[in-house]
Amino acid sequence: MKRSTIFYLGLFMLSMLLVLSAGCAKKVEPPPPPPPAPEPAPEPVPPARPTITLSASPDSIKKDVEATLTWSSTDADSVVINGGVGNVATSGSVKVSPVESTTYTAVARGEGGEASATARITVIKEQPKVVVKETDLEILQKAMRDGLIKPVFFDYDKSDLSESTKATLEENAKWFRKYQDAQIIVEGHCDERGTEEYNLALGDRRAQASRDYLIELGVSSSRLEAVSYGEERPFVQGTGEEAWAKNRRAHFSLK
Amino acid sequence: MKILNWKILPLLFLFQLAGIMAQGQRPDAVIFPKPTPTRLAVADFSPRTSANPETLSSLEVFNKVLMDDLQFAAFFDIPSRSFYPLKPLRTPADIVYENWQVPTLDVDFLAFGAIQADATTTVVEAYLYDIKTRRQVLGKRYTVTDPALSRRVAHEFADQVVYELSAGASKGVANTKILFSKLRGTEKEIWMMDYDGSNAERITFNGGINKFPEWSSDNKYFTYTSKPDTSNHWSLKIQEVNGESKTIEVNGSYASSPAFSPDGQKIAFSASTPDSRDADVFIANVDGSGMRNLTLHQGIDTSPTWSPTGTQIAFISDRSGGPQVWIMDADGSNLRRLVEEGGHCDSPDWSPNGRFILYSWQAPRQWKHDVYLAEVATGKLYQLTRDFGAGENPHWSPDGRHITFQGTRSGTKQIFIMNADGKHLKQITAYGINESPSWNNYSEAIN
Numbered sequence: 001m002k003r004s005t006i007f008y009l010g011l012f013m014l015s016m017l018l019v020l021s022a023g024c025a026k027k028v029e030p031p032p033p034p035p036p037a038p039e040p041a042p043e044p045v046p047p048a049r050p051t052i053t054l055s056a057s058p059d060s061i062k063k064d065v066e067a068t069l070t071w072s073s074t075d076a077d078s079v080v081i082n083g084g085v086g087n088v089a090t091s092g093s094v095k096v097s098p099v100e101s102t103t104y105t106a107v108a109r110g111e112g113g114e115a116s117a118t119a120r121i122t123v124i125k126e127q128p129k130v131v132v133k134e135t136d137l138e139i140l141q142k143a144m145r146d147g148l149i150k151p152v153f154f155d156y157d158k159s160d161l162s163e164s165t166k167a168t169l170e171e172n173a174k175w176f177r178k179y180q181d182a183q184i185i186v187e188g189h190c191d192e193r194g195t196e197e198y199n200l201a202l203g204d205r206r207a208q209a210s211r212d213y214l215i216e217l218g219v220s221s222s223r224l225e226a227v228s229y230g231e232e233r234p235f236v237q238g239t240g241e242e243a244w245a246k247n248r249r250a251h252f253s254l255k
Numbered sequence: 256m257k258i259l260n261w262k263i264l265p266l267l268f269l270f271q272l273a274g275i276m277a278q279g280q281r282p283d284a285v286i287f288p289k290p291t292p293t294r295l296a297v298a299d300f301s302p303r304t305s306a307n308p309e310t311l312s313s314l315e316v317f318n319k320v321l322m323d324d325l326q327f328a329a330f331f332d333i334p335s336r337s338f339y340p341l342k343p344l345r346t347p348a349d350i351v352y353e354n355w356q357v358p359t360l361d362v363d364f365l366a367f368g369a370i371q372a373d374a375t376t377t378v379v380e381a382y383l384y385d386i387k388t389r390r391q392v393l394g395k396r397y398t399v400t401d402p403a404l405s406r407r408v409a410h411e412f413a414d415q416v417v418y419e420l421s422a423g424a425s426k427g428v429a430n431t432k433i434l435f436s437k438l439r440g441t442e443k444e445i446w447m448m449d450y451d452g453s454n455a456e457r458i459t460f461n462g463g464i465n466k467f468p469e470w471s472s473d474n475k476y477f478t479y480t481s482k483p484d485t486s487n488h489w490s491l492k493i494q495e496v497n498g499e500s501k502t503i504e505v506n507g508s509y510a511s512s513p514a515f516s517p518d519g520q521k522i523a524f525s526a527s528t529p530d531s532r533d534a535d536v537f538i539a540n541v542d543g544s545g546m547r548n549l550t551l552h553q554g555i556d557t558s559p560t561w562s563p564t565g566t567q568i569a570f571i572s573d574r575s576g577g578p579q580v581w582i583m584d585a586d587g588s589n590l591r592r593l594v595e596e597g598g599h600c601d602s603p604d605w606s607p608n609g610r611f612i613l614y615s616w617q618a619p620r621q622w623k624h625d626v627y628l629a630e631v632a633t634g635k636l637y638q639l640t641r642d643f644g645a646g647e648n649p650h651w652s653p654d655g656r657h658i659t660f661q662g663t664r665s666g667t668k669q670i671f672i673m674n675a676d677g678k679h680l681k682q683i684t685a686y687g688i689n690e691s692p693s694w695n696n697y698s699e700a701i702n
Contacts, residue, residue: 198555202555
């Protein structure tokens with residue numbers, strides 16, 4: 001037997017002894033149970049987190065028009081809305097008039113923290129457009145085109161105003177008085193039967209007679225210009241009383 | 256050498272009119288006196304040496320123009336060329352006098368001559384011979400550098416013939432001009448043409464309506480009524496022929512029918528001013544100063560014409576109803592009516608000898624105007640146009656033997672010329688619408 005083997009055998013025996021002696025110790029009397037644990041102190045309730053809602057009505061506006069922001073919060077001590085609104089009550093509404101599209105954020109702060117909500121107001125950009133307003137001149141032009149301002153007619157070789165001629169001039173004068181920003185030309189015309197020199201004078205007399213009556217009816221004389229066309233510009237071509245009657249007229253045009 | 260031929264003296268026909276018309280009776284037309292008229296043969300001019308193309312084309316124009324001028328002159332009885340001797344005449348040596356005295360011809364005078372032209376020069380030799388006395392009345396040699404002037408030479412010679420054979424009673428009208436108003440599109444401008452309608456040229460350019468031209472007595476200026484396209488006012492213009500125009504400012508809506516006084520210092524015209532209220536006859540100096548209303552009166556007064564002495568003005572007024580011819584002194588006094596007739600009158604023109612006033616008249620129950628002549632002293636009336644179409648805007652020729660007017664017998668308004676008795680009517684415009692002819696006066700100024 002070698003010397004090492006004896007050493008390990010002895011080590012083994014020693015350890016066995018130790019193990020046996022340990023087993024003997026557990027067989028002692030059990031200790032008394034420990035006292036019951038005290039009731040745990042209730043944990044402190046954490047403060048609630050605030051909530052907030054924010055809405056905009058209407059949510060799209062034109063420039064320079066107001067919209068209303070409405071919010072309500074819970075558990076908030078303060079509410080701040082950006083975009084120039086600032087500190088506000090915890091709920092309420094405010095009118096705003098943003099110049100461009102804006103997203104408003106309302107922040108509610110409380111012990112429980114903070115919460116936020118947003119609402120967007122879209123500002124509709126108007127196309128820069130020409131303001132279309134008919135001028136007096138255009139209104140009168142249209143009225144003439146549509147036959148609302150009528151020519152007046154005369155008897156052969158006459159420049160007297162008949163009752164129906166006067167009635168027509170009265171209707172025309174209403175237009176001329178209402179729409180004042182226009183110069184009116186009163187043209188005198190003749191049929192082809194007379195001679196040219198006499199007709200140029202007769203056309204002038206017809207234009208003057210019509211102009212005088214319009215002045216009497218309150219149309220400013222400075223707006224009324226009389227001109228004779230004699231037989232230069234017949235309204236209808238042709239001969240015969242039907243054509244001639246249409247050509248013996250005072251006709252209105254605009255400068 | 257001037258020939259005073261007794262046969263042509265009775266042809267100064269205007270002096271005969273009153274005697275021919277039965278007293279107190281309105282005749283239908285002026286009747287030409289019918290004493291033996293001067294018989295004139297107008298032979299075709301011949302090539303002088305060679306019948307080259309330039310000579311032939313000059314001859315073609317010259318022969319037609321000369322014949323037209325002498326026929327229209329209304330002094331001559333021109334026998335048909337078919338009776339003429341066949342032998343061409345170039346020089347006086349070619350005349351066989353007996354051949355021109357056969358019964359079918361029996362002419363008093365013979366006009367003939369020769370032309371030679373090349374590319375640069377045209378030479379016209381023109382003769383007038385008295386067949387009875389076998390003497391030369393006229394022998395003229397004209398040299399022109401523009402072949403287009405053959406027409407002009409024919410006019411010159413025609414006027415010479417008229418002057419000689421009328422014993423100086425007329426200088427002829429072959430070289431006269433007529434102003435008129437021509438519509439093209441919407442523009443009515445003033446044009447000028449030869450008395451026979453040739454060489455028409457536009458002489459106003461304002462794009463508006465231009466009417467009623469009248470010459471100054473020296474023919475250097477004309478005056479007219481104008482409404483430029485850009486304006487609503489009628490105004491009066493005085494324009495140098497082919498030169499600048501100036502405006503006579505009239506305060507009012509209407510100004511029309513200007514006429515130069517015979518001395519050229521004043522114009523008479525019609526205008527409607529804030530004071531006159533309707534058309535009145537005014538006079539003013541030609542620079543527009545000294546404007547004066549002669550007819551401050553309710554109603555239309557227009558179309559003034561001066562008497563040849565400048566002492567009276569005839570005009571149109573409707574103060575008695577329809578427009579009629581009235582006469583007043585040039586200061587507005589001594590007003591009287593020319594003719595006591597109804598209907599409508601316009602456009603009077605006083606004759607160069609002062610004896611007659613020409614105007615257009617639409618007689619009662621007539622549907623159109625015709626040209627009439629009234630003797631100023633007696634109020635006797637002569638109708639000069641009739642039948643188809645109207646006759647308006649009549650105007651005397653400078654020798655008082657012819658009349659131009661605007662007629663519609665061809666459908667549209669055109670310019671006509673005729674003898675002062677209404678005969679020998681000739682249309683001288685054809686295209687467009689042509690109005691208001693004004694015959695010029697005797698003067699050397701217009702060329």
